[in-house]
Amino acid sequence: MARNKHPEETVNLILEVAFRLFMEKGYEHTSIQDIIDHLGGLSKGAIYHHFKSKEDILIAVTDRMTAESNQMLAVIRDRTDLTGREKLKTIFWESISRPVQDDIFTVAPDFHNNPKLLFSLLHDTIEEAAPNYILPIIKQGISDGSIETDYPEQLAELILLAANVWMNPMIFDSSEEESYRKFMVFSQMLQGFGLDIVDSEMLERLQELASIYQKSK
Amino acid sequence: MARNKHPEETVNLILEVAFRLFMEKGYEHTSIQDIIDHLGGLSKGAIYHHFKSKEDILIAVTDRMTAESNQMLAVIRDRTDLTGREKLKTIFWESISRPVQDDIFTVAPDFHNNPKLLFSLLHDTIEEAAPNYILPIIKQGISDGSIETDYPEQLAELILLAANVWMNPMIFDSSEEESYRKFMVFSQMLQGFGLDIVDSEMLERLQELASIYQKSK
DNA sequence: CCTTTCCGTACCGAACGTCGGTATGTAAAA
DNA sequence: TTTTACATACCGACGTTCGGTACGGAAAGG
Numbered sequence: 311m312a313r314n315k316h317p318e319e320t321v322n323l324i325l326e327v328a329f330r331l332f333m334e335k336g337y338e339h340t341s342i343q344d345i346i347d348h349l350g351g352l353s354k355g356a357i358y359h360h361f362k363s364k365e366d367i368l369i370a371v372t373d374r375m376t377a378e379s380n381q382m383l384a385v386i387r388d389r390t391d392l393t394g395r396e397k398l399k400t401i402f403w404e405s406i407s408r409p410v411q412d413d414i415f416t417v418a419p420d421f422h423n424n425p426k427l428l429f430s431l432l433h434d435t436i437e438e439a440a441p442n443y444i445l446p447i448i449k450q451g452i453s454d455g456s457i458e459t460d461y462p463e464q465l466a467e468l469i470l471l472a473a474n475v476w477m478n479p480m481i482f483d484s485s486e487e488e489s490y491r492k493f494m495v496f497s498q499m500l501q502g503f504g505l506d507i508v509d510s511e512m513l514e515r516l517q518e519l520a521s522i523y524q525k526s527k
Numbered sequence: 528m529a530r531n532k533h534p535e536e537t538v539n540l541i542l543e544v545a546f547r548l549f550m551e552k553g554y555e556h557t558s559i560q561d562i563i564d565h566l567g568g569l570s571k572g573a574i575y576h577h578f579k580s581k582e583d584i585l586i587a588v589t590d591r592m593t594a595e596s597n598q599m600l601a602v603i604r605d606r607t608d609l610t611g612r613e614k615l616k617t618i619f620w621e622s623i624s625r626p627v628q629d630d631i632f633t634v635a636p637d638f639h640n641n642p643k644l645l646f647s648l649l650h651d652t653i654e655e656a657a658p659n660y661i662l663p664i665i666k667q668g669i670s671d672g673s674i675e676t677d678y679p680e681q682l683a684e685l686i687l688l689a690a691n692v693w694m695n696p697m698i699f700d701s702s703e704e705e706s707y708r709k710f711m712v713f714s715q716m717l718q719g720f721g722l723d724i725v726d727s728e729m730l731e732r733l734q735e736l737a738s739i740y741q742k743s744k
Numbered sequence: 745c746c747t748t749t750c751c752g753t754a755c756c757g758a759a760c761g762t763c764g765g766t767a768t769g770t771a772a773a774a
Numbered sequence: 775t776t777t778t779a780c781a782t783a784c785c786g787a788c789g790t791t792c793g794g795t796a797c798g799g800a801a802a803g804g
Contacts, residue, residue: 317754342789354790355756364789429642436699464705464712471693476685482653488681495681502719532773534779558763571765572781581764 321360323349329371337368337426372430376439379405383443394451399507401447402473406515421481428481435474440466458504465503472496479519486521538577540566546588554585554643589647593656596622600660611668616724618664619690623732645698652691657683675721682720689713703738 314320327348331340342364346354361367386392386400421428444466451457459465475481477492493516497508531537544565548557559581563571578584603609603617661683668674676682692698694709710733714725 314754320754341787343787353756355792356754358790359754359756362790425642425646429645459712459715461708461712464708467699467709468689468693468712468716471688472685476688482684491678491681492684495676495678495685498676499685499716499719502716531779537779559765560763570781573779575765576779579765 317360320352320356323352324357324360324367325370325374328367329374332368332371332424332427336424339423368426368430372427372434375431376434380439380443383439387443387446393454393456394447394449395456395505395507397447398444398451398457398505401444402507403512405473406512406519421478432475435470436467439474440470444470469500472499486517489519490517534577537569537573540569541574541577541584542587542591545584546591549585549588549641549644553641556640585643585647589644589651593648593651597656597660600656604660604663610671610673611664611666612673612722612724614664615661615668615674615722618661619724620729622690623729623736649692652687653684656691657687661687686717689716703734706736707734 324345327345328340331344331348335344342354342357345357345367346352349356357367361370382404383401386397386404389397392400441463445462448457448459448462448466452459452462473496477489477496479489490513493508493513500507541562544562545557548561548565552561559571559574562574562584563569566573574584578587599621600618603614603621606614609617658680662679665674665676665679665683669676669679690713694706694713696706707730710725710730717724
């Protein structure tokens with residue numbers, strides 16, 4: 311294949327193919343050769359020119375997966391017209407209403423046999439998303455009086471872990487009914503922390519999402 | 528090496544060596560040859576006679592890890608002298624007071640680079656421990672009036688996920704201070720569900736555990 | 745302004761070492 | 775004599791390396 315004038319396109323191509331294959335077959339069951347075969351003429355050398363290892367590709371893939379989500383979190387975090395509690399509510403609403411969620415479902419991902427990818431996401435949730443996005447919001451909530459807790463760091467972790475991991479139907483595949491029940495327990499947990507941020511509109515959307523996922527299986 | 532009259536000893540040896548290496552270097556960075564090298568004369572044939580694959584060894588290792596814990600859970604679950612809530616309280620007390628916990632810490636395990644092992648444990652927690660041990664107890668608690676919830680299955684999952692994964696210092700390594708704070712948030716969460724099962728004795732023991740783990744690093 | 749030189753970089757693909765797994769042999773136990 | 779518990783030689787697939795090629799653009803020379 312001829313040399314590409316815009317190497318970033320090649321990088322993107324590799325990442326797109328890798329993402330799809332990692333989702334479909336799992337990271338460990340996707341070989342470098344598998345990726346090459348779906349690259350349309352590119353070779354092993356091309357991959358190792360742009361990435362230093364297979365693991366390096368995984369990291370880039372997960373970065374891409376979380377980038378959009380993190381961007382949304384940053385925007386909400388930096389708004390000045392909302393209390394801490396309102397920001398949390400906005401985040402949960404955004405995270406279940408964005409069409410991106412529907413897109414990702416169509417890949418029919420299988421985290422069930424993808425420990426590496428799951429772990430990468432888990433790590434990102436606790437080490438990046440929780441301290442950089444949720445924590446500042448909770449701290450603001452403490453200042454403005456809309457949230458009460460003595461342990462903001464831990465609360466941020468627990469909430470994100472429950473929301474991003476436990477309630478994620480890609481990780482623990484749940485029926486529509488189960489997803490709904492998880493969300494109810496989740497909202498009950500938030501209420502226990504004095505956070506009343508779940509409304510009927512959210513519940514409606516959640517049932518819709520769960521039904522989309524069920525149909526794609 | 529001559530044929531062993533008691534093959535179970537060979538199996539045990541393999542599992543012990545594998546457990547130690549998986550913990551020290553991670554499952555993926557432990558090769559079959561690594562295990563053989565620590566077996567004292569045994570060969571590849573021995574391993575593949577007793578286990579059908581490397582993954583099979585991992586499953587056996589995690590089974591061994593959870594077996595003792597599950598045994599404890601079964602005993603408490605089947606007692607007839609406690610209410611559901613009292614059983615939950617007993618479980619948490621046992622899980623932080625048994626000396627086994629101290630033992631496992633001395634291996635200085637590294638879940639941080641062990642996605643496969645972590646996932647195996649995660650799977651076991653949600654698919655085995657939650658429905659088989661915690662759920663019956665919560666259901667009993669609903670019957671005897673000591674626990675109130677509309678969603679016992681999901682509550683069982685969330686509680687175990689928080690306790691076994693989030694609060695597990697092997698998975699998310701926490702300082703003594705952080706472990707303590709996690710436990711406080713955890714107990715606050717349980718209170719939010721109407722479960723008041725944490726007492727001062729528990730807090731004391733937890734601080735002790737955290738300090739043991741810190742020193743072994 | 746055009747041409748030639750030169751170098752950086754995108755990409756190629758054979759080869760290598762390691763790995764998990766298998767086939768077959770053998771000796772002891774039953 | 776059959777079955778079990780191992781040993782040994784070997785296989786194919788894998789991730790990674792590396793010497794090499796081809797292309798493009800900048801700079802130098804005309």
